Amino acid sequence: MKYSLLILLGCLAMLLPVRGAENQAFYRDILVRAINEEDSAKQIALVKELVAAGDELVERGLAAWRVSELFVNTEANGLKVPFVLDAQLDSDGKAKAIRLTDGKFITDAAGKPLLFRANELTAVDNNSRIRRAIKTTLDLFAIGNPVPKLRRDAVIKLGQEQNPEYLPHFQNRLKTETDPEVIKALNEAVALTQTVDADPSIRNAAIVTLGKMRSINAHDFLVQLETKAKADRAKYGEETLQVLQKTIVQIENYQRWGTLFGTAFRGVSLAAVLLVAALGLAITFGLMGVINMAHGEVMAVGAYTTFFVQGVFGSGLLFSLFGKTVTVKGMGLTGGGFDCYFIVSLVASFVMAGLVGLALERGIIRFLYKRPLESLLATWGVSLILQQIFRHTFGSANVQVDAPGFLQGSLVVDDVLFAYNRIFIIGFAGFVVLLTWLLLTKTSLGLQIRAVMQNRTMASCVGVRTDRVNMMTFAFGSGLAGMAGACMTQIANVGPSLGQNYIIDCFMVVVLGGVGNLVGTVSASAGVGITNQVLEPWLGAVLGKITVLTAIILFLQWRPNGLFVTRSRSLD
Amino acid sequence: MKPSFSKILAGAAAGLMALTASAADTVKVGVLHSLSGTMAISETSLKDVLLFTFDEINKKGGVMGKMIEPVVVDPASNWPLFAEKAEQLLVKDKVAVVFGCWTSVSRKSCLPVFEKENGLLFYPVQYEGEELSKNIFYTAEAVNQQAIPPVDYMLSEGKKKFYLLGSDYVYPRTTNKILKKYLKSKGIPDSDIEEIYTPFGHTDYQTIVASIKKFAAGGNACIISTLNGDTNVPFFKEFANAGLTSENCPVVSFSISEDEFRGLPAKQLAGHLGCWTYFMSIKTPENEMFVHDFLSWVQAPKVSGIDYTVSGVDPKGRVTCSPMNLSRMGVYLWKQAVEKAGSFDVDKVRDALIGQKFKGPVCEVTMQENHHLINDVFIGETLPTGQFKVIKTFKGVAGEPFSEKFLK
Numbered sequence: 001m002k003y004s005l006l007i008l009l010g011c012l013a014m015l016l017p018v019r020g021a022e023n024q025a026f027y028r029d030i031l032v033r034a035i036n037e038e039d040s041a042k043q044i045a046l047v048k049e050l051v052a053a054g055d056e057l058v059e060r061g062l063a064a065w066r067v068s069e070l071f072v073n074t075e076a077n078g079l080k081v082p083f084v085l086d087a088q089l090d091s092d093g094k095a096k097a098i099r100l101t102d103g104k105f106i107t108d109a110a111g112k113p114l115l116f117r118a119n120e121l122t123a124v125d126n127n128s129r130i131r132r133a134i135k136t137t138l139d140l141f142a143i144g145n146p147v148p149k150l151r152r153d154a155v156i157k158l159g160q161e162q163n164p165e166y167l168p169h170f171q172n173r174l175k176t177e178t179d180p181e182v183i184k185a186l187n188e189a190v191a192l193t194q195t196v197d198a199d200p201s202i203r204n205a206a207i208v209t210l211g212k213m214r215s216i217n218a219h220d221f222l223v224q225l226e227t228k229a230k231a232d233r234a235k236y237g238e239e240t241l242q243v244l245q246k247t248i249v250q251i252e253n254y255q256r257w258g259t260l261f262g263t264a265f266r267g268v269s270l271a272a273v274l275l276v277a278a279l280g281l282a283i284t285f286g287l288m289g290v291i292n293m294a295h296g297e298v299m300a301v302g303a304y305t306t307f308f309v310q311g312v313f314g315s316g317l318l319f320s321l322f323g324k325t326v327t328v329k330g331m332g333l334t335g336g337g338f339d340c341y342f343i344v345s346l347v348a349s350f351v352m353a354g355l356v357g358l359a360l361e362r363g364i365i366r367f368l369y370k371r372p373l374e375s376l377l378a379t380w381g382v383s384l385i386l387q388q389i390f391r392h393t394f395g396s397a398n399v400q401v402d403a404p405g406f407l408q409g410s411l412v413v414d415d416v417l418f419a420y421n422r423i424f425i426i427g428f429a430g431f432v433v434l435l436t437w438l439l440l441t442k443t444s445l446g447l448q449i450r451a452v453m454q455n456r457t458m459a460s461c462v463g464v465r466t467d468r469v470n471m472m473t474f475a476f477g478s479g480l481a482g483m484a485g486a487c488m489t490q491i492a493n494v495g496p497s498l499g500q501n502y503i504i505d506c507f508m509v510v511v512l513g514g515v516g517n518l519v520g521t522v523s524a525s526a527g528v529g530i531t532n533q534v535l536e537p538w539l540g541a542v543l544g545k546i547t548v549l550t551a552i553i554l555f556l557q558w559r560p561n562g563l564f565v566t567r568s569r570s571l572d
Numbered sequence: 573m574k575p576s577f578s579k580i581l582a583g584a585a586a587g588l589m590a591l592t593a594s595a596a597d598t599v600k601v602g603v604l605h606s607l608s609g610t611m612a613i614s615e616t617s618l619k620d621v622l623l624f625t626f627d628e629i630n631k632k633g634g635v636m637g638k639m640i641e642p643v644v645v646d647p648a649s650n651w652p653l654f655a656e657k658a659e660q661l662l663v664k665d666k667v668a669v670v671f672g673c674w675t676s677v678s679r680k681s682c683l684p685v686f687e688k689e690n691g692l693l694f695y696p697v698q699y700e701g702e703e704l705s706k707n708i709f710y711t712a713e714a715v716n717q718q719a720i721p722p723v724d725y726m727l728s729e730g731k732k733k734f735y736l737l738g739s740d741y742v743y744p745r746t747t748n749k750i751l752k753k754y755l756k757s758k759g760i761p762d763s764d765i766e767e768i769y770t771p772f773g774h775t776d777y778q779t780i781v782a783s784i785k786k787f788a789a790g791g792n793a794c795i796i797s798t799l800n801g802d803t804n805v806p807f808f809k810e811f812a813n814a815g816l817t818s819e820n821c822p823v824v825s826f827s828i829s830e831d832e833f834r835g836l837p838a839k840q841l842a843g844h845l846g847c848w849t850y851f852m853s854i855k856t857p858e859n860e861m862f863v864h865d866f867l868s869w870v871q872a873p874k875v876s877g878i879d880y881t882v883s884g885v886d887p888k889g890r891v892t893c894s895p896m897n898l899s900r901m902g903v904y905l906w907k908q909a910v911e912k913a914g915s916f917d918v919d920k921v922r923d924a925l926i927g928q929k930f931k932g933p934v935c936e937v938t939m940q941e942n943h944h945l946i947n948d949v950f951i952g953e954t955l956p957t958g959q960f961k962v963i964k965t966f967k968g969v970a971g972e973p974f975s976e977k978f979l980k
Contacts, residue, residue: 153817153819153820156791156820157791157819157820160790160791160792216786216789217789217790217791219789219790220789220790220791221790255786262782263779266778266779266782269778270776270778273776395886395888396612396613397613397834397835398802398805398835398836400836400837402837402839403809408812408813409813409815410813410814410815412815417782417785417813417814417815419778419810419813419814420813421809421813422778490809491775491806491809491810492775492805492806493775493802493805493806495802495835501773501775532776533778533779536779537779537783540768540769541768541769541770541771541774541776541779541780542740542769542770542771545771
């Protein structure tokens, strides 16, 4: 019995391709008949028959018909053949005609393709009823779309129409579907459609199924149904109402958990963004005591480096250097090769920003270690100069940095979204903190840095080259800021004012955490990030931000040195 | 040989005569757009298109035989400075007309000046309405020309839930207030309308996108966005990452035109909708000419007929957009009115402007008694190229600034 079934399946599989080719001709013929049909009721019936066609040309013809871009050509042998125009126009605005029966261009006697201009042709008539029928057919077409994601979207959309006509199509598809996501969507669509069934047993079973599936998509429909059922108890019956109420509670509980995890993730992710942005400042301002107003612009250096590396890996870029236009030829990579640009740019932006930091320290800041307020003014001036350099080099408009393939989209676990770029930033923040911690505690440079920060004169006395340590520390802090800038390209705008948008948040986090304390910076960013995300759904983005700021001000009134207090001479 | 004194005198006199002659042959026109600060990105394009239009008109003989002489000032995105610069244009330079302003707050700032000095201002950018000054002509789209048509379109597409998302300032708030009333009048209950604002330059759209995802879960939802400027980038990035698309939840953006697209990742916005009274992609001979002429003009910008150096025109990647078209049509409407009135006098020109018709690049517009245009409205789908494909046209929509007149 088992074997015979297998053989049967095998035969069917062998038959399929042949059947496919026959199908093609068969459905294209139906389309031609539908177009040439005079009676609109028959037309609609024919259009509905096309549901199972799954042929690209038929789909194209129908889509064109719906928007009045389908035309008919009477050929030499008297046949009326429908055609659509090719998307490619020549200089006269004319296009070749694609015959819908075989997908080839219509040619004249000599075999040269005929050219048509769209506005000189008369489109095949349509009316709202036919258009609606075409739309339904096209929607159902999408169930057969080869891309699972599009297929799933189509199924979800059709399910929400709760149209019993679609049920057999869903059930047919379920027999052959292999993608788990689509199967889930199909089951949901079937159940959702059955909730409006007249038969109470089918209806109730469908509602229970939706509850078991924890279907968030169905929630609104069930609530509507509940309102109707309450209004008309006689029609829907007590049992349906009870099942409904139970299911709605079930789904809402599930939703609540989803919201909780979602908020937690969003809070952690915002915290990671703040941490990545502020870590460089925690070094230059926190450890070294330089009020570095150019921190944001150093981040922007990293972001523009990413833009540059992207251009080199991709299709090249154009910028002007001191008034001269420079063209950089790209390697023209695509796909995985191109995606590597981001990894390279993380390193490149660290180096580039580090160099900028080095130059900044050697050129200006080293003269101002004893005059913190003047370093504030000087670095602010540097930030303005850097902004203007960005404007002159890359233009005042924002530049586009594309997300590499592996940072697009999101991971969905039980209806909670984890966007890949956010996951990456969280991981990256952890990595950078670890790196910094290792550097400060496990290396001799770290030992020297700590020595210099705690007591510069004493460190100098025991032979530490404080000047060099300062230089390295500032360059490292700037390099971290550069990497942060590279990360920011994935979530924010890259423009001359990128730094301005982050500088306040950065200072806020460092000061709140306690100047000179890495643990403080980490906890402060976590606190600010999570509080912000918890408050936002209640208070809205504007008020949420104000509340957080007020809370920080009040906190600093109470503890002026921040969360963790470090005692150090350099800060006195 | 030493030139004789009389010759110098004669030369000077001739020069003076030429000077007075040229002064008599020009008419001063003010351009009041921010060329620096946050709004410069948008407003500079309007300054460019105005100078281009003056060049077009001067080439054809000017206005009543007089060459247009632009007086360009920079209010630097500083709202009070708009009033000062307007005063300077009207009192010191004595310009015949001013073209300018982008944000509503800048218009409100210089409105009292125009009323006090009896000046004339043409305002070209879509706005929230609820205002009518006898000294301002609004070629801009009023709410019923830009906000109501796409909402109607969404309703006809079967959308039942509306998420109104905007930047936190006067234009989005007023527009959304009107839209909410309108939606209610169309039978959309309060529970199916969400209204959310974010600060300017907001970058963290996680929570909002999560709430949109929840909002759209039941299907038939759409977003009406009045988000302004580059805050759209993080929004659309987050939106796409959450698996939302134009198919399952379309976004209609009121503040994104072809010009704004230059700084946005067009790929991520493809398929979403925009609503304007002009698109660069509309194929008419007039529009093709406008686009072609403007694009070649920016390569070698100049204003013919007068001694004027144009500066700060970026020739790279330029486009035309609705506010630019409306700016240009404003100049032509003013020119026609001046010629009809036979005078540059503000009161006479104002009367002559009413009923003035102009055949623009995409359709003919008429200035109504309420100082707003009758104009065609187009809903367009955005393409990955940063252009729009028209998917619906509303013919001859009469602009109406006061919402109580079209909300019944």
